Amino acid sequence: MKLDSKYFDKIRVKPSAEKKVADTIPQCDWPDCPRPGRHKAPMGRGHEGKFYNYCPAHVQEYNKTYNYFSGMKDDEMQEFQKNSRLGDRPTWKLGQNATPNASNVRRRGAQLRDDPFGLNIGAAKQPGRHPSGRALRATELKALQTLGLDDTATADQVKAQYKTLVKRLHPDANGGSRANEDTLKAVIQAYDHLRSSGFC
Known part of the structure; x- marks a missing residue:
């Protein structure tokens, strides 16, 4: 330049x-x-x-x-x-204040109102938790979905759904047809996993 x-x-x-x-x-x-x-x-x-x-x-x-x-x-x-x-941020010792009781709600009212992720709600209302308060593993949730149930299902509902699906999908009920064989195996494995994990 x-x-x-x-x-x-x-x-x-x-x-x-x-x-x-x-x-x-x-x-x-x-x-x-x-x-x-x-x-x-x-x-x-x-x-x-x-x-x-x-x-x-x-x-x-x-x-x-x-x-x-x-x-x-x-x-x-x-x-x-x-x-x-x-x-x-408020913190608690491990194992304490897992669910808010009446005194905790009064003491932490502002914290409960400002809770966009639902961390302070009761255990029964949390996603991924069973109504009994037991935390469900991802494999248990997948097994429940295989059986056509959600995370609020009880052990009796799991057993009843398993029996219904086995009767419907078994080759003897379908005139010897093996078209549903893979689905039947998945249902049996899901039920076995829930039983072995102590869910039912």
């Missing part, structure tokens, strides 16, 4: 643009400091997202004395740090 080209002049930064950038830099927020405040420093707890603008010397001085927890008691500070590690 030639230095005297008309295109070269169009991409060159004009000196006036540099002056405008310098004019947009705020003055240092430190009292009686005339220098430009190019460095941001957080204002502190309760002012999240807000910053001071300091020059390099004053931002270093501010950082040496900055304490996010100033004015907090030790137990409040520890509680804040614990909640921050957990993402400010």
